[in-house]
Amino acid sequence: MSGQNKYIVGIFDDEDVLVHSVEHIRHEGVKIHEVFSPFPIHGLDRALGYERSRxxxxxxxxxxxxxxxxxxxxxxxxxxxxxxxxxxxxxxxxxxxxxxxxxxxxxxxxxxxxxxxxxxAKLIPGFTPKMFDIRSTDDKFVVAIDLGKNHHTQEKIIKILKDNQASEVFEKEL
Amino acid sequence: MQVTSHVRAPLVTGGKKLHDVTEDICKQVEGKPTNLWYFAFGISVLALAYGSFCLYKTWTVGLGVWGLNRTVGWAWDITNFVWWVGIGHAGTLISAVLLLFRQKWRTSINRAAEAMTIFAVFCAGSFILMHMGRTWLANWALPLPNTYGSLWVNFNSPLVWDVFAISTYLSVSILFWYVGLIPDLATIRERATGISRKVYGILSFNWSGGAKDWQRYEQVSLILAGVSTPLVLSVHTIVSMDFATSVIPGWHTTIFPPYFVAGAIFSGFAMVLTLMLVTRKVFKLEDYVTITHIESMNKIITLTGSIVGVAYITEFFIAWYSGVEYEGYCFINRATGPYWWAYWSMMTCNVISPQLFWIRKIRRNIAATFVISIIVNIGMWFERFVIIVSSLHRDYLPSSWTMFYPTMYDIGDYIFSFGLFFTFFFLFAKFLPVINMAEVKSVLKSSSAKK
Structure with missing residues (x-):
């Protein structure tokens, strides 16, 4: 299907590890598409550099x-x-x-x-959300990185994720 | 990595991991209903059916089928209304006030308590509609242009304030409850297949759990809690003004708003306990709704029960101290007149029974809590009955003094509300997650016990 983007997806097991890793990953110059989690994590929005909600x-x-x-x-x-x-x-x-x-x-x-x-937030009934990994509604924390929007190579991003304690890393087209 | 605090008792026991929470809660939604569920649901539907028949008679024949007379113009209808709306205060109080006070123990009980609130307000509303007699003209209570009704509503009247308060409370409670449900519905959606995946897909509103969504979601929840807190207090305040702004002895007192609000929280927590004790047993949620939760709720019951007790005594004292003959008689009549049994049932159930919770063993005992929670709700029903009927049945003219006797339709309409309440509650307990998974998961690391 046209219009699909290629993502590198990193899975994390622990929320505190996730927040530190997100800070490190961004420090390495990687742009994170979005982080998905089963519950709100305090400090994650700051780690991702999000502005406060108005x-x-x-x-x-x-x-x-x-x-x-x-x-x-x-x-x-x-x-x-x-x-x-x-x-x-x-x-x-x-x-x-x-x-x-x-x-x-x-x-x-x-x-x-x-x-x-x-x-x-596009919370509209009838739409099907983009799910990078369904475990992000259960017990895992999912970091999605859009390959097209990053100047790093695929191998480099995978390495950065693995160095930052991602338990699993895979590619996904969505 | 899990940390067990030495200061506070853990909120979730059994060494649960994040995935265990998903499994334990989703199991109820995904599995087939048990025979016990069918049995309980069947009884509720039967009660609803019998109640509907009585309601049909009330509508087609008229309010003459009730036991009301010229002296006692409000009795079971408004007693039941105030009773249900009082019960409907606990859910939003637990979610909103305890959220603002950062009380983490709310996470395991808020979902079911909020659902209970909504269904209790449905029941309360049904009595408002019933007692109009001609329910099909209920739009007259709304601020609609004169061509749609009689005239504009009279904003001097607390009954109009009540229409606004109850309908706002119901709408905002439904909103608050549903916003809380969305992430959990998304969890169920991702586990479901076939038709139920489609249904939960629509219900979960395209939720994916992104960090930006969570950031906004948390802020929305906090502001909803902020506006719901004064809303909860306003609702029963306005209900009390239905009485307090009149000039009937026994009603015309300034203590009513705080006294009614305390009573509402008191009965609401009692009903939450009654339902949660059954739900935790049937759905095996002992690790989520622990003795610590029950104890916390019992402490609130003791506090609000004591406020209610002080209010009863203050009312009695002021009736004598004011020197108003009618006020004084009204209270002597409540305690020693023909309705003495209702008054003393109320005193025993509401003032004495919650004091037992000062004893730690009793407030941590499930059977005792269950019995006392039911006693409290019986007492709170009698409180409203005493306030309404005993003030009305002996008015300024002794020749019109009379008694109120309920008919089968008074009782039937009350059964209708129980049928309605439990039918909705059992449907909720089967098809929606009874515990807020996302919130429990968020406190799991800091306040769960290691295996």
């Missing part, structure tokens, strides 16, 4: 939107569109805004942020 800003913006929508909804229904005399109470008393506005803020923060995460 999803918290998205969450804040959606929260602000929810807050504004909540207040607008209550005010427009209670005081603008159809004001009613309910026991002589004021139509738009701020304390009654608190519970519903809070719920709207939380709802939009949670859904806005998570759906954004699904879109940017």
């Amino acid at each position: 999803i918290d800003i998205v969450a804040f913006l959606f929260g602000t939107l929810g807050f504004c929508l909540g207040i607008t909804m209550i005010y427009s229904m209670m005081a603008v569109d159809w004001p009613m005399n309910i026991g002589g109470k004021p139509n738009a008393a701020p304390p009654i805004f608190i519970p519903v506005t809070f719920e709207c803020t939380v709802l939009l923060t949670a859904y806005g942020m998570t759906l954004t995460f699904f879109v940017i």
